[in-house]
Each structure stands twice: as C-alpha cells, then as structure tokens.
Amino acid sequence: GAGVSQSPRYKVAKRGQDVALRCDPISGHVSLFWYQQALGQGPEFLTYFQNEAQLDKSGLPSDRFFAERPEGSVSTLKIQRTQQEDSAVYLCASSSWDEYEQYFGPGTRLTVT
C-alpha cells in the first residue's frame, strides 16, 4: 500500500519567509511524528500527534514552529520567519495504534538562503 508521503520534496526559502510542509501519513495510522534532521546528524524529535491531538510539542525549537493535524490525518508543519539554522530535512513518520514501528516519509529538504 501507499507509504507516508511528504510535499514539497525540496523547498528553498529566503530568510524571513514563511514555509508550510505537508505530511500524508499511512491511511489509518493514528500517530504522527515530525522530526528534524540536520546534515550529518540523526533525526531529532519535534512534535507528536495522536489523531488530531498534539500530545507533545517539546521538541519544537522556537515559537516560529507550529504544527497542526486538524482532521487527524494530514499534518502541516509551518515555520514562520525562516532562519538559516532552520535548513534541514524535515521527516514525518506515522504509526498504527500499537506504535511499534514508525514509518518515515521521504522528507522535505528545506534550504534557507
């Protein structure tokens, strides 16, 4: 079946612009996660949804980062007033109710110039 999809795959933004990154999880998966992966590093947790409820946003680096999942399926990660340090790959993952394995999407590579 279809895996996790993310769009856009690549995004170039000028410093100060707002960006919105989309994640389509695997159908029926209640849990959705966002991670940020800087070059040469492992992914770092940003935020977690169970259905439409955002249960943990402790990893969001600043109040410029905002995530939503209004209908419990598609999620959007928004970054306001982008900075160069926001340049990274943003990975979305989803898992089923038993939350054993997280399935990752291909990521959105964000470059802030």
Added chain:
Amino acid sequence: RKEVEQDPGPFNVPEGATVAFNCTYSNSASQSFFWYRQDCRKEPKLLMSVYSSGNEDGRFTAQLNRASQYISLLIRDSKLSDSATYLCVVKPLTGTASKLTFGTGTRLQVTL
C-alpha cells in the same frame, strides 16, 4: 552529553568482512531499542529491534546490555548493499512513550 552516542565513522570494510557498531545511551529508563538504516538522501527504515537476550536476522545480530547501557550491531559477510548509515535508536519510558531518540549514526562503506 547526547542521550544516544555513536561513533560516526566512516567504517570502510572490504566485502565479506565482519563489522561491529556500538552505541551507548544515557537514560537508564529507556524502554525499547532499535537499529535503523538510512541510505544517502533517503528516509530511515527499521532494520531490527534489539532485545536483552540478543537477536539475529540473517547476517545481522543485535545485542543489548542494560547494565552497561550499551547496544551493538554485528554485520557478518558484508555486502556492497550494506553501505549506509546505521542509526541507534531508543524509545523512552516516561513522557511521550513513542518518541524516538536517535544517535548521530555510524556510516558504513563496504568496498570491493
């Protein structure tokens, strides 16, 4: 100190060699342990879970030592296709149980 520490490598080994990666974690309350594989410019994919009793999947053997907070991955008879970054991952017991904490990854390059 990072919660999960790995030697970033790279490990350059000839085809057919045996190679071992190690990882240490700092949170003694960690609940579950995994190795993920990440190919260049691709997403991480689960390679295998890690259990205290040790577990094997073909050429791959994973081991967990809770007392030492140490996780290992052994790859026997390396193939060219094993070239990738191997990420050590722990899942915490408290807070958001499902959040994954990744190490920086160990890069493996298998050569002819």
